[in-house]
Amino acid sequence: MLNISGIHEGFVLDHIKAGESMTIYNNLHLGELGSDCTIAMIMNAKSNKMGRKDIIKIECPIERVDLDILGFIDHNITCNIVKADAIVEKRQLRLPKxxxxxxxxxxxxxxxxxxxxxxxxxxxxxxxxxxxxxxxxxxxxxxxx
Structure with missing residues (x-):
């Protein structure tokens, strides 16, 4: 069984089309966040809603990631904002201006x-x-x- 722990502060990007997580990783420049940030990518996970999906967990201070680009890539992605180990906001994505x-x-x-x-x-x-x-x-x- 795969076990990826929860995050204290950051984001969980859910309902990503299967195979699109690397595109998001590159466009958000997640590889440049530094060693104090933890990123977990789950690819081709089973989904009742989508069949297959990708999920990205990003543990870092919220202001370090620009999420506007997600709306361009796919505005159907669910962006859960986590603070103090709990989801505090589910952000609706829109096409950026x-x-x-x-x-x-x-x-x-x-x-x-x-x-x-x-x-x-x-x-x-x-x-x-x-x-x-x-x-x-x-x-x-x-x-x-």
């Missing part, structure tokens, strides 16, 4: 493509259809999440 350095502009003439130090910034322009456009050239993001 702006995302930075997660996706790249495909326009070869865009300044963000030419200037290497410039942040890749995309703005939500159509929430209903989940459309993001480059802040600099307004190129529509057409990749898959």
């Amino acid at each position: 702006e995302i930075k350095n997660v996706i790249k502009c495909k326009n070869p003439r865009c300044i963000s493509t030419v200037e290497q130090e410039l942040d890749q910034v995309f703005i939500l322009t159509d929430e209903e259809n989940e459309v993001y456009r480059c802040k600099y050239c307004e190129e529509k993001y057409t990749g898959t999440k």
Whole structure:
């Protein structure tokens, strides 16, 4: 039997599509949190609701992780915030109005493509259809999440 202990302060990200936890790990830069943070990833766990799912437990101070990007990756993920060994909030995720350095502009003439130090910034322009456009050239993001 697999046993992963509870966390004192941090997050439990639940209902992640099976196989997507590494994408979230990379986009949240969890590998850069430092040795004082503990991360547990459970992949392909059985789920009555989803069939299979991934779960990520992150034990670290809450302000060290920017969770806005989760709304872009999948706004159906459940984000449970834990303090003093108890879930104190279940945060509903939404599409962020702006995302930075997660996706790249495909326009070869865009300044963000030419200037290497410039942040890749995309703005939500159509929430209903989940459309993001480059802040600099307004190129529509057409990749898959």
